[in-house]
Amino acid sequence: MSRQYFGTDGVRGRVGQSPMTPEFALKLGWAAGRVFGRGLPGARVVVGKDTRRSGYMFESALEAGFAAAGVETDLLGPLPTPGVAYLTRALRAQAGVVISASHNPHHDNGVKFFGPDGRKLSDEIELEIERLIDAPLECVAPDQLGRAKRIDDAAGRYIEFCKGTFGEKNLHGLKLVLDCANGAAYRVGPAVFEELGADVTVIGNHPNGLNINAACGSTHLDALKAAVLRSGAALGIALDGDADRCLMVDERGEPIDGDQILYVIAQWRQANGELRGPVVGTQMSNLGVERAFDALGIAFQRAQVGDRHVMEMLQASGGMLGGEGSGHIICLDKTTTGDGLVSALQVLAALRAQGKSLPEMLSGLRLFPQVLINVPVQARAADILARSSVLAAQDEARVRLGRRGRVLLRASGTEPLIRVMVEADDMALTQAVAESLAAAVRGTAD
Template sequence: MSRKYFGTDGIRGRVGQTPMTPDFALRLGWAAGRVLAADAEHARVVIGKDTRRSGYMLESALEAGFAAAGIESYLLGPLPTAGVAYLTHAMRAQAGVVISASHNPHGDNGVKFFNADGGKLSDAVESEIEAALTREIQCVSADRLGRARRVDDAAGRYIEFCKGTFAERDLHGLKIVLDCANGAAYKVGPAVLRELGAQVDVIGDQPTGLNINLGCGSTDLDALRARVVEQGAGLGIALDGDADRCLMVDAAGRVINGDQILYAIAMMRQAEGTLKGPVVGTQMSNLGLEHALDAAGISFMRAKVGDRYVMEMLKANNGVLGGETSGHTVCLDKTTTGDGIITALQVLTGMIRTGQSLAERVAGMRLYPQVLINVALSQPADEVLASTTVQKAQAQTTAELNGRGRVLLRASGTEPLIRVMVEGQNQDQTQHAAEFLAEQVRQACR
């Protein structure tokens, strides 16, 4: 069946509007409990969140829904998405729940689920939950109601897990600026790096509930770039609101995006013999990444946009490494989902083993000019993309690039947008082509 609420990364929306309302969250908790855990003896779920003020409201409503289904809730508090995935498995819960809208502003929020192994739910299971949402809540008897408990050592357990993935065990002598986006990693991120010996200057670590991703984090690198240069740091690390993304800044203040990070990790893995299967990117991955990996003899495949599809392709091809330009990188031999902290530790591992700077680690890859323009939608995306205006414009642009670039138009899985991407060898031509295509999409929306 088609899915009404689930996008590429759970359910997301504006707080106070369906589906981000307390009554919907109550029904969602009950429905998810019925599908994911109701048949298990002593069924339990773990619930984590980022720092949005609306997280309290949604957490309480979900907890009530799970209780009505007879499910125990273990509340982790603010914790990165990957931390929730790890503790879902470590605590032998039937499911994990993350309350977060990731890189979106504080007025948005979302809910995403992990299965008992800490992996993403399949489309089929999400469809089952949606079907259960249409049913009337049937509360279990009073003696079978679920309870809620706080897990006081959740952050500490995740910190130790992250440190355990870092084979070098020592970052002494390295100065790092870390931007926590005023989000879920504001405590655990600095703790991991400091306990490994790094000198850490932290920004974006004063969450108010309203300032998550605001002028900070992986969506706005200006403050981090300036701070790295000002402090004379070796590099900067930028996480997003739920810390599943990582972008970086080199010592000169230059941005290192997710494609470059993926390249650096792939080259390290190839050198040490731990790279299995193909490296998987997405339709948005820079053509320069594909060409650089090909030159190194590393197979590269493209999945649909969304880390769930990257992971599906990795598993289908026995791969371990994949990611997105946005900095959503997955190392499936280290963890079960995208983890910004572990991604950073993987890049740092390559730097330490080779003695190279961050800039040197990515120097072998040339980024092709790529222009991405988001066009707001006022009607269904499939109608716009299928319109004659857009189809002709896309064909014209592809012909003009004449095999020297790529064109991609796609609907966002999390926002009412069409993403227009053009990539080519010439910056001016690429910019012009993207602006032309974006205007044609706007015309089709009128």
């Protein structure tokens, strides 16, 4: 059965348009409540959100839906997505719910779920919820309606959890800049680093409901670069709107992406003898990372794009560390999902333990130039990718690159596009091969 509402990370869309309407959110809460509650007396869910203005509306609608299904709701208020995952486990709830559209602008919103183990739902459970969404809403008896209450110490619990992943050392004497993207971490993020002893300059911590991810956070690093250079900080940390991603800039203002963060954490885990299983990246992970891991004797595997697929491969392979260039890093020895604050703390722990700067920790990694061209298509992307002319162009590109690089053509999961990606050890060669492949796709795109 194909999905009608759930995408790769819950339900998401523009506020006021299907499916992100208050009517749908109420029905989604009821359907999810039926699945999670399963008739259990006292069944409850925890609900957190980011700082979008529409979060109030969806929080109320979901709460009503859960109540109608006879499920209790614990309201956490603004809290990072991984904080909701943690508290789902800590409070022994049947599920966790996050109202967020992650790194998207304020006019988008979404709803995603965690199971009682703090991990994302299986396909089977999501499909079960979808089947109920289209069923008539049947409210439980009045004396069985669910209630709601606020969890006042949610932020404090999560702050302590994050600090606990850092270890016994502290951050005294470290000067850093933190960009909270005017999002869910605007309070807890600064507290984590300050309570560990860092000297923190905070930006992107004045949300107004409309400025989440606006010219700030992990999708817009210019403000962070400027603040690091202006303050003389050792590094800068950029979170996204729901703080499950983390990117950095070094002391020179140079950007540090998720591939580089993964490399720093992996080599530190290896040096400590703590690295277990392969490191998992995606099809889009830079070839330079793969080569650098090979030089260290670290096994590396590629999953499909998306943290969901990274998690699946980690679980299947017995790995503990994986991530994407976008900054979604999963440290399964510390938590159950991608966590921007925990990822940043793992990098800082590595720097502290080895007494090195970020550039020094990255000296063994050379990223390859990468060119990505998005080609709009009218026909079905899978049909275009199977055409002989496109296959021949890929074969020619691979012969041209040899061991110097790689090519990847894939259909977008959200738009009518084919993404043409080429990496090689020379920028001019990379650009030329990418443009040649894009032309081959355009020639058959109708």
